[in-house]
Amino acid sequence: MTSRPILIRLFLSAILLGATAASAQDKGSADPRPLPPLANPDDPKLGAKELFGRKVLPAAMPTQAVGFYAKGCIAGAEGLPINGDTWQVMRLSRNRYWAHPDMVALIKRLAAKAHKDAGWPGILVGDMSQPRGGPMFTGHASHQVGLDADIWLTPMPNRPLSRNEREEMSAVMMVRADRLDIDPHSWTPSHLGVIRAAAQEPGVQRIFVNAAIKKALCREAKGDRDWLSKVRPMYGHDYHFHIRIKCPPGSDACESQPEPSESEGCGTGDLAYWFKDSVIHPKPPTTPPKPRPPMTLAQLPAACKQVLAAPDAKP
Numbered sequence: 001m002t003s004r005p006i007l008i009r010l011f012l013s014a015i016l017l018g019a020t021a022a023s024a025q026d027k028g029s030a031d032p033r034p035l036p037p038l039a040n041p042d043d044p045k046l047g048a049k050e051l052f053g054r055k056v057l058p059a060a061m062p063t064q065a066v067g068f069y070a071k072g073c074i075a076g077a078e079g080l081p082i083n084g085d086t087w088q089v090m091r092l093s094r095n096r097y098w099a100h101p102d103m104v105a106l107i108k109r110l111a112a113k114a115h116k117d118a119g120w121p122g123i124l125v126g127d128m129s130q131p132r133g134g135p136m137f138t139g140h141a142s143h144q145v146g147l148d149a150d151i152w153l154t155p156m157p158n159r160p161l162s163r164n165e166r167e168e169m170s171a172v173m174m175v176r177a178d179r180l181d182i183d184p185h186s187w188t189p190s191h192l193g194v195i196r197a198a199a200q201e202p203g204v205q206r207i208f209v210n211a212a213i214k215k216a217l218c219r220e221a222k223g224d225r226d227w228l229s230k231v232r233p234m235y236g237h238d239y240h241f242h243i244r245i246k247c248p249p250g251s252d253a254c255e256s257q258p259e260p261s262e263s264e265g266c267g268t269g270d271l272a273y274w275f276k277d278s279v280i281h282p283k284p285p286t287t288p289p290k291p292r293p294p295m296t297l298a299q300l301p302a303a304c305k306q307v308l309a310a311p312d313a314k315p
């Protein structure tokens with residue numbers, strides 16, 4: 001028996017362990033190392049993230065979001081240019097600036113609007129999807145079908161960021177230390193402006209923010225408040241907000257999600273759960289939860305097999 005496969009496995013698990021909890025805050029490297037080739041790519045137990053994580057370019061196929069936000073893939077994704085007049089893409093090493101063209105167009109519109117109306121020089125764009133979507137090594141359960149995007153709650157600086165800065169720079173924490181409200185030292189009316197601009201986009205289905213941010217939006221939104229119904233509290237959104245768009249026309253294999261209720265979601269009862277002590281300071285479980293086996297290719301919609309097998313789109 002040779003020790004080589006064991007070494008490869010050790011190397012892989014080191015990569016995985018080092019990065020299990022990626023978020024907007026996790027730093028990347030300006031000189032990322034490519035993943036080693038798979039010893040057995042046809043192993044049915046292999047996590048689909050191993051296959052999708054190794055694709056560098058989109059599938060040369062007609063555009064189609066396939067499956068559900070947290071269980072699917074995308075054919076014919078488009079890359080968001082890493083620089084625009086009013087946006088810059090962060091953490092380039094993750095190669096997650098791919099999405100359905102409708103999402104790419106929305107980001108460009110939102111960036112221009114944030115610049116013009118929200119008093120920001122522009123937006124910093126975090127994770128969208130991998131070139132062919134699918135599950136990822138780190139971070140998200142969703143972002144699999146090219147219809148999700150993370151936007152930093154930190155305005156774009158007034159100059160192009162270097163490659164290194166895009167990997168190393170941290171977003172600003174928006175939530176107060178006691179977790180019950182926003183941090184007034186970092187929160188500004190422009191933050192409300194950029195979230196509102198995103199929520200008012202007709203194609204947007206939901207926006208996820210930390211509950212303290214939702215509380216601040218409820219308190220401070222003036223005039224039209226219809227957009228508040230789309231903004232939902234969610235764990236893990238202290239530094240960025242998450243935009244989710246509806247299944248676009250033409251994506252017949254895309255699985256939609258029920259529309260959010262029309263209520264603003266601003267009543268005390270609506271937010272009470274999120275500010276319970278047991279939610280803000282969860283007790284560690286007495287027995288550590290068993291790690292779940294990764295999602296396999298067989299668990300994804302059948303069309304995702306073709307998306308993986310398709311030739312690379314032209315860069």
Ligand SMILES: [Zn+2]
Nearest residue numbers: 140149150242
């Ligand atoms: Zn997200």
